[in-house]
Amino acid sequence: MNSLAPSRVWMMRAAFTLLILIILFFHLLPLQTAPGGIIWPNLILAFSLSWSVRRPQYVPTVLLACMFFLADFLLQRPPGLWAMLALVACEHVKSQARSLRDASITTEIAFILAWIVGISISYRIILAILYVEVPPVGPALLQIVATVAAYPFVIVVTHAFMGVRKATPNDTGTRGS
């Protein structure tokens, strides 16, 4: 796993934390106090997945769990459930990262789509089983669609602007030593 200098790995981990905090910050801005506005894609999930596909070592399990858990708390969701499902999705995506590395972008999107839809449905089922108030279907579906639609843009941003790219054979040697 020593494909990258530790300093860079830690820097990117900090960058990921910052990214999630910025997304949360924009969620919390008191701009939309009346119901019925735009439904934003779940960018936290989209970015976590796209980073997990590209560089699993930048998004360690503990960091992901902390970020999802914080998001659950601040965004008034039942704490823990969505965090757990998102963590399972990211971990599975990470374990498939090597095969996804060589896959085309369409395969990646299809794979991610399956996970987003899968965990969204499981979320609703578990809430319903435990008699927790389930969020309304319409906006929830819209959010799934928005998240999947936003995913290609998230890939572009991750790849181009954040420099988080899939590992190439050149990266496997030690760097910075």
Add this chain to the structure above:
Amino acid sequence: MDYGGPLRRLIFAVLVLSLFGFFLLWRIDNPRVERFRAQVTNKVVPNMEWAMAPVTGFINVVRDFQSYQRIADQNTELRRELRQMQVWKEAALQLEQENARLLDLNNVQLDSRLTYITGVVLADSGSPFRQSVLLNIGAHDGIVEGWATMDGIGLVGRISGVAKNTARVILATDASSRIPAIIQPSGQTAIVAGDNSAAPPIDFLENPDLVRPGDRVVSSGDGGVFPAGLLIGQITADPGGRLRVRLSADYERLKFLRVLRHYGAEPVSDTANILSPVPSAILHNEAIK
């Protein structure tokens, strides 16, 4: 690659289990976890405040800029509204004088304890499925769970979740909001039940025929949670014929909110003939704790 190593798997399993365990804990002991949530919010959100205010301001300026383009239209519209307002103002002044005379005649005591604290909206719920805002005042300022919150005109919601320096207001539009109300002038009681839409529907209305669009909806004070007589909004009928409330408070721009201090009705001390404690008495006792 030690990626799939047993230690990592163990950490992953522990994290997943503890997250799910926390969710179950929330399901079982909701108030405690919600209090914990309020404290987490209290720690995190005020740290962002320095950045939130300017960013919110900037975005609002950009939004307003679009409306400046229609400024001439708005001006004529405002003039027309102002003329109507002057008529109303005259009517209100006359009514105020009449009211004062009548109160004087009846020697009525107004509740002097109904005062308010004003707070600034720090953050919204951040999710399209929840309608709530976070205020910058909390237990430190004497805010108590359950108090009513208004903007200048109408009821906005109730306090639910108080931390030291922040308090969450569940808006009347939230799907979990239920407000006992009276519809004037017919005097029918009903529940204003939020459903995540801009105009919450009316529930438990005994005789819908007596209610017409345009009727005023005010809080009834039933249950002792809210003081009676706070303006909620006006009745409208949606295309499906269902009665809804067009809220008087301006939900588009919630900035300063008034939290009404309300200590509930005094509980009756002689309990011999009373079947159950008044809900407000329970609230009152919790407030003391």
